[in-house]
Amino acid sequence: xxxxxxxxxxxxxxxxxAHAMFAGMALSIVVxxxxxxxxxxxxxxxSLSLAFLIEPPRNMQTEGGxxxxxxxxxxxxxxxxxxxxxxxxxxxxxxxEYATDNWFTRxxxxxxxxxxxxxxxxxxxxxLGAFVLAAGLGQSVIAASLTLAVMTLPVVIASTRExxxxxxxxxxxxxxxxxxxxxxTIRAVVLPNAISGILTGVILQVSRTAGETAxxxxxxxxxxKAVEKGDLLPYRLTESCMAxxxxxxxxxxxxxxxPESLQFATAxxxxxxxxxxxxxxxxxxxxxxxxxxx
Amino acid sequence: xxxxxxxxSIETRDLDLWYGEFQALKRISLQIKGGIITSLIGPSxxxxxxxxxxxxxxxERYGYVTTxxxxxxxxxxxxxxxVSLIELRKSVGMVFQRPNPLxxxxxxxxxxxxxxxxxxSSLRRSLLDDAVESALAEVGLWDDLKDRLDAxxxxxxxxxxxxxxxxxLLPLKPQVILMDEPCSALDIEGTRAIEELMFALxxxxxxxxxxxxxxxxxxxxxxxxxMLLGEVVExxxxxxxxxxxxxxxxxxxxxxRYG
Numbered sequence: 001x002x003x004x005x006x007x008x009x010x011x012x013x014x015x016x017x018a019h020a021m022f023a024g025m026a027l028s029i030v031v032x033x034x035x036x037x038x039x040x041x042x043x044x045x046x047s048l049s050l051a052f053l054i055e056p057p058r059n060m061q062t063e064g065g066x067x068x069x070x071x072x073x074x075x076x077x078x079x080x081x082x083x084x085x086x087x088x089x090x091x092x093x094x095x096x097e098y099a100t101d102n103w104f105t106r107x108x109x110x111x112x113x114x115x116x117x118x119x120x121x122x123x124x125x126x127x128l129g130a131f132v133l134a135a136g137l138g139q140s141v142i143a144a145s146l147t148l149a150v151m152t153l154p155v156v157i158a159s160t161r162e163x164x165x166x167x168x169x170x171x172x173x174x175x176x177x178x179x180x181x182x183x184x185t186i187r188a189v190v191l192p193n194a195i196s197g198i199l200t201g202v203i204l205q206v207s208r209t210a211g212e213t214a215x216x217x218x219x220x221x222x223x224x225k226a227v228e229k230g231d232l233l234p235y236r237l238t239e240s241c242m243a244x245x246x247x248x249x250x251x252x253x254x255x256x257x258x259p260e261s262l263q264f265a266t267a268x269x270x271x272x273x274x275x276x277x278x279x280x281x282x283x284x285x286x287x288x289x290x291x292x293x294x
Numbered sequence: 295x296x297x298x299x300x301x302x303s304i305e306t307r308d309l310d311l312w313y314g315e316f317q318a319l320k321r322i323s324l325q326i327k328g329g330i331i332t333s334l335i336g337p338s339x340x341x342x343x344x345x346x347x348x349x350x351x352x353x354e355r356y357g358y359v360t361t362x363x364x365x366x367x368x369x370x371x372x373x374x375x376x377v378s379l380i381e382l383r384k385s386v387g388m389v390f391q392r393p394n395p396l397x398x399x400x401x402x403x404x405x406x407x408x409x410x411x412x413x414x415s416s417l418r419r420s421l422l423d424d425a426v427e428s429a430l431a432e433v434g435l436w437d438d439l440k441d442r443l444d445a446x447x448x449x450x451x452x453x454x455x456x457x458x459x460x461x462x463l464l465p466l467k468p469q470v471i472l473m474d475e476p477c478s479a480l481d482i483e484g485t486r487a488i489e490e491l492m493f494a495l496x497x498x499x500x501x502x503x504x505x506x507x508x509x510x511x512x513x514x515x516x517x518x519x520x521m522l523l524g525e526v527v528e529x530x531x532x533x534x535x536x537x538x539x540x541x542x543x544x545x546x547x548x549x550x551r552y553g
Contacts, residue, residue: 101358170394174459176355178407178466179383188410189396 040271044264052265054230061224061251062258066266068227071234072141072241073210073273076220079145079237080152081206087149088156089198095157096164097186116154123151124218132219142237144220148209155205163197164190196288200281207277211270213245221246223254244270301369303328303470303500304349309363311344311353318344320524322363326517328469328500331492333515333532335505337553341524342504346472349502350386351379368469384411386470387463392479393455395447395462400439403447403458404429407466425465433461433491453484457491471495473503477510489514508548512536520544 004012041048055065091108099105118126127147137143167190175185191198221243227234235241244266251263304326311319318341326332334342347353348365351372365372372382384407395403404426408417426443430436435457439445447458456476463471473492477485492501492514505511511518511532518532520541528535528544539545547553 168394170390170392171396173352173388173390174394174396174462175406175410176352177350177383177388178410178463179380180410181380184410188406193397 037271040264040268044261044268047259047261047265048268053269056227056229057224060257061255062262065229066244066247066269067229067231068225068234069242069244069247069266070269070273071227071232072221072225073244073270075141075235075241076145076148076216076243077207077210079141080148080209081203083146083149084152084156084206085202088153089160089202091153092157092160092164093186093190096161097182097190112154112157115150116158118151120151120212121214123147124215126150127215127219138238139220139222139240140238141220141235141241144216144241144243147215147219148206148212151212151215152206152209155208156202159201159205160198163194163201166197167193197285200285200288204278204281207274207281210274210277211245213249216243217246217249223250244273301328302326302366303368304502305364305366306348307364307366309345309348309365310361311341311348312360314358318524319348322526324519324526324529326500326502328368329497330516331496331501331503331514332517332519333503333505333511334519334521335508335511335547336521336527337547338506340521342519342521343474345521346388346474346502346504349470349472350383350388352383352388354379380411384466385468386472387466387468389456389459389463389471389473389476391475393452393459395450395455395458397446397448399444400447400450400458401426401443403462404465406462411466429461429464432464432495433457434487434494435461451484453480453487456480456484456488460488460491460495468499470500470502473501475504475506478506485510508536520547522547 052065053070054067056067058064095105095108099108124147127143127150131137131143131146132139135143137146171189171193172185175189180188220240222240223242223246225234225240225242227242248263248266248270251258251266302325304324306322306324309319309322310317322345334346336342344353347356348361349367349372353359353361361373367382367386370377396406398406401422405417405422408422408425427436427440430439435454438454439450439458447455450458456479460471460476477488480488489510492503495501496516503511503515515532517530518535519529520527520535520539520543522543528539528541530540535544536548539548
């Protein structure tokens with residue numbers, strides 16, 4: 001009774017094989033990340049220190065730290081965040097709460113999808129033409145940040161919509177049925193319950209632009225700026241700045257005589273900064289979600 | 295129409311409704327009286343919830359809906375130009391399948407309607423307090439909740455949540471209360487409590503309830519409307535409809551031959 005026939009044994013063998021294959025592929029996703037981090041840290045080790053973070057480069061950038069580039073990247077990302085967040089969040093609220101299926105909505109959706117598909121070098125040229133030249137901002141923090149903001153809009157919109165969709169429809173119905181307008185519903189119910197998801201999502205998406213090179217290379221990042229050690233306000237918005245991604249590019253291709261560990265240390269800081277912001281945003285989101293009960 | 299002047303709370307004439315290409319309601323002509331409970335029954339997909347959602351035009355917030363025909367609420371054609379949806383929805387409130395209190399305090403749930411409709415300066419604390427007390431008293435929750443007005447409404451028992459959802463409508467002084475299977479998420483006790491509340495409220499409000507549960511329709515309503523495939527098959531006094539249905543389709547449904 002109930003013993004396995006050869007036919008069933010064969011099926012069980014195939015099942016184990018399939019299971020192992022799928023698990024193997026899932027595991028292989030972890031491998032590159034671990035390898036990259038390990039490789040970077042090992043190579044960067046000789047140059048990594050607190051001083052490396054807060055000191056300016058010295059001796060034609062072949063020695064010293066990366067402070068001007070680190071603070072420059074923070075500037076670019078923060079300004080891009082403030083530029084992208086209002087436009088992206090408000091557009092997403094429109095698309096999710098107001099829009100009905102008509103030609104205008106389809107046009108906006110199509111634009112969002114296509115904007116997401118534009119290569120970053122094209123965004124760079126757009127930024128150069130629109131912000132640096134046409135708007136007369138010159139090569140500056142503001143021009144580079146606006147370019148990054150445009151680039152990141154589609155994902156800001158997508159993540160905001162995700163947060164809005166997560167608010168149960170029944171809350172909206174409760175409001176509508178006591179005669180609330182859409183705006184009253186959004187303000188009283190939708191935003192208070194979505195805001196944590198919106199904020200963390202937006203921070204997560206915009207922080208990923210920290211690694212973009214081409215867009216800022218054309219619009220605001222320069223090879224060298226003299227900045228005091230640990231100076232928190234080295235740049236005006238209308239000035240060009242240094243940035244980690246372009247600094248890394250320069251170290252690797254433009255500057256002779258810098259030790260190899262300097263490049264790897266810069267790459268490690270860039271990666272570390274993005275991972276730090278991402279994991280903080282994710283942790284914040286997990287915490288905020290766990291407090292919600294409905 | 296009889297010659298006698300009967301004023302109906304809700305009257306529809308040749309109401310058709312389409313979701314895109316799909317016709318969900320076909321030539322619905324109904325007269326629903328005030329001061330009684332009217333139940334809408336019929337198998338899933340027969341259009342009873344859709345019809346209910348027409349009475350405060352909330353359907354229009356969902357997807358692609360086209361409506362033709364007329365609906366009078368308290369003698370006013372609600373599709374007439376100049377009808378304010380905000381005013382309409384204040385007078386015609388709705389209660390849902392799953393209790394849906396907002397994730398704020400009991401107190402704020404109850405004054406929510408007043409806050410969104412009133413000028414801020416007119417909303418004195420004493421006025422709000424009175425509204426909360428009388429709404430909770432009317433649904434029989436005041437004694438249970440008077441010390442927990444700051445509790446999150448989503449943490450109450452389901453039965454209390456559903457009563458709260460009914461109470462939430464009352465400060466706006468509605469004329470009609472629409473209930474879309476209000477007991478389907480509740481246990482026997484909760485169901486009984488909501489039904490008793492409906493009886494207590496029916497003299498002051500016109501109550502229309504959609505239900506899947508035929509015994510509930512039989513127990514808890516004065517008149518009953520049986521719908522099938524978007525059409526009204528029969529509308530009669532409840533005991534009449536269940537004892538001597540005129541239409542064989544009604545007879546088959548209430549005997550459980552389909553549904």
